[in-house]
Amino acid sequence: MLIKGASLLRDGGLCQDMDIMIEAGHIVRIGERLKAEDDLVIDAKKMLAIPGLVNAHTHLAMTLFRGYADDMELMPWLQEKIWPLEARLKEEDIRWGVKLGCLEMIRMGITCYNDMYYFMDETARATKEMGLRAFLAGVIFDMRPEFLREAEPFIQRWKDDDLIRPTLGPHAIYTCSEETLIQVREIAKRHEVPVHIHLSETRREVDTFVNQRKMTPVEYMDSLDLLGPDLIAVHCIWLSPRDIGLLAKSKTTVVHTPVSNLKLASGIAPIDRLLHEGACVCLGTDGASSNNSLSIFQEMKTAAITQKNVWGPTTLMAEQVWRIATDNAYRAFGLNMGLREGAFADLVLIDLRRPWFWPATNMHSHLVYSMMGGVDTVIVNGRVLMRHGQIPGEEEIIERAQKQFLDLTSR
Amino acid sequence: MLIKGASLLRDGGLCQDMDIMIEAGHIVRIGERLKAEDDLVIDAKKMLAIPGLVNAHTHLAMTLFRGYADDMELMPWLQEKIWPLEARLKEEDIRWGVKLGCLEMIRMGITCYNDMYYFMDETARATKEMGLRAFLAGVIFDMRPEFLREAEPFIQRWKDDDLIRPTLGPHAIYTCSEETLIQVREIAKRHEVPVHIHLSETRREVDTFVNQRKMTPVEYMDSLDLLGPDLIAVHCIWLSPRDIGLLAKSKTTVVHTPVSNLKLASGIAPIDRLLHEGACVCLGTDGASSNNSLSIFQEMKTAAITQKNVWGPTTLMAEQVWRIATDNAYRAFGLNMGLREGAFADLVLIDLRRPWFWPATNMHSHLVYSMMGGVDTVIVNGRVLMRHGQIPGEEEIIERAQKQFLDLTSR
Incomplete structure (x- = not known):
């Protein structure tokens, strides 16, 4: 060609x-x-x-829930709307939700995405039919212990695929026990796959954790030896100066999802500070149920202008934002991408x-x-x-x- | 048809x-x-x-400056980049800047816009050739006293046009004297045309004014009898609770330009509070030199999600945002618009x-x-x-x- x-x-x-x-x-x-x-x-x-854009965090099958519930407080939204739907999900729902999401991502110039959700074999098959690349993790949390047991076989099934790269998806520190996180770490090491987790998304999550454990969620991840280039930490909104240093020094991948964060009123992540300390920041859309779009162009603009409003108009210059959306993502996910030979x-x-x-x-x-x-x-x-x-x-x-x-x- | x-x-x-x-x-x-x-x-x-969307505040000819200067502090941006270009502007620049802006607005479903800039006869002609509706004001400020003298003849030339509605555009309270604003008010009353002004955009503007005059810019507008349904007050970011009440009670049109406000790091206007008090809020893009888009769809989403992040996720529900972008604009500008007979x-x-x-x-x-x-x-x-x-x-x-x-x- x-x-x-x-x-x-x-x-x-x-x-x-x-x-x-x-x-x-x-x-x-x-x-x-x-x-x-x-x-x-x-x-x-x-x-x-x-070169194609990377959507560094989404729950693609949730495209099927687009517009089903908006403008609600987080807990009623989850408890009354999202969780009841998710409890009834079947493979066929995943199939068409993923394909619908792929259509939109293709239209937005996204060629690779990083996902955490249910029924990941079906997600992988639907994604391959659509032709995109994906990093896929079945979500893991303690309420459904079988999810952890299914993680390693999923990796084994997909580890040699040309488009799909299996990963591990512990949902968050408040839904996974320390033991679960340690097991995840061991599986990740054994198979050399990344770990994808929601981290420090809401103020309440962080405050509760700090009260109970006398350390921040990021310090906790550090204590479990989970920080590093193979950790994809999503949101990272409520960070202490020490957290910022830990994430930067460990070269953890921080995925910023500004549109979803604003829509859910979670806050504005200190991206300017993270970049200043040398952290690897990428951009993601989150699921279409909390965005409701799948456009990295929109995330780029929203990231830039919201950081400017906090830190001043010279923060996140256009070329830097472009590099975050492209080069940072390629590096973070080990993607051999760019407009160059090979x-x-x-x-x-x-x-x-x-x-x-x-x-x-x-x-x-x-x-x-x-x-x-x-x-x-x-x-x-x-x-x-x-x-x-x-x-x-x-x-x-x-x-x-x-x-x-x-x-x-x-x- | x-x-x-x-x-x-x-x-x-x-x-x-x-x-x-x-x-x-x-x-x-x-x-x-x-x-x-x-x-x-x-x-x-x-x-x-x-029904067509209304862009309630822009400087359309500045589309010619798109991408020429971004990511700068306000004063260097104006002094080193924008003002030197503007000093050299000719009618022909306006013509093609306006037409380029019209192309984008048409593609975004905007059928009417409200503008304040230079060379407004040329803007009017170019807009008519493109086929859009527009409310147009030649900008007025005291450094160029001839701009005030040209305002009334401009109104007389265009007042009977089918697509163009002439208005008055005093730039701001810090560039127009009290005497100028009073003259503007008298011309507006005589011809029954709206007055379009930037108001309370930056914190510095408001602080400086309050220090000097012992009243807020909104209180000052009230003292000059300029608040009311015929005032189009743009930005309105730094408002006291009393300002919010004055704007709402007087039925002044408040134009919210969230993308430009964030990009220039001006702040987030208290739109939730204004709506709560019953104010008439519309949406505008500002000029493409500070946005850099001309899309009311983007303003809708940005307005909704930034207000949510400040006031909570139930703020500015989707249908309400849609009404702000459509019905509020039609009412504010007296536009006979909507999908209905007549x-x-x-x-x-x-x-x-x-x-x-x-x-x-x-x-x-x-x-x-x-x-x-x-x-x-x-x-x-x-x-x-x-x-x-x-x-x-x-x-x-x-x-x-x-x-x-x-x-x-x-x-």
């Missing part, structure tokens, strides 16, 4: 009329006037090529003939602050998932998801 | 397969199975029809075959929290400005705007 005539971001400017050759799921050459070696040529004139052919073409990309001043600024659409083509592992805004089978997936939602809510 | 088979929002649900007949710039009938009386039939199957034919068709509108749970929630594109058709005053995402002349406008930006910055 040859992508012809694309614009690339290089050193803050645009490098025009570049060709990208793809073979066996990888970028094999980037240059000018390359010759096509097979039939598939994608005209990318007036298109910007970017990298995965996971890339996105954005139509620059949209008014929000003009005038041509600063493409990082346009991508972070102005982008309002124009994702034209999405390629993952060398496979074209969307071309000219068309995703094969989209209408059927939407219909099936709608049917499945009605089935779930009348069950 | 007949729009066939659209879905309409009615009492929180969707009313499907409805036809909308348009004649002489107005909606003349809404019903089922209407017969076309002329040739133009617009198929709206699987489309949601909404109203202006200013409406938008949104393609519901996008994943973010599914499952079909709560359309208000989807419009406020999930909407990520799909504006298909925009009609203003009975004229089709965009159909199937195509705006005639768009590519030329973008090219001309780019050329004009290069010309401006090399002048």
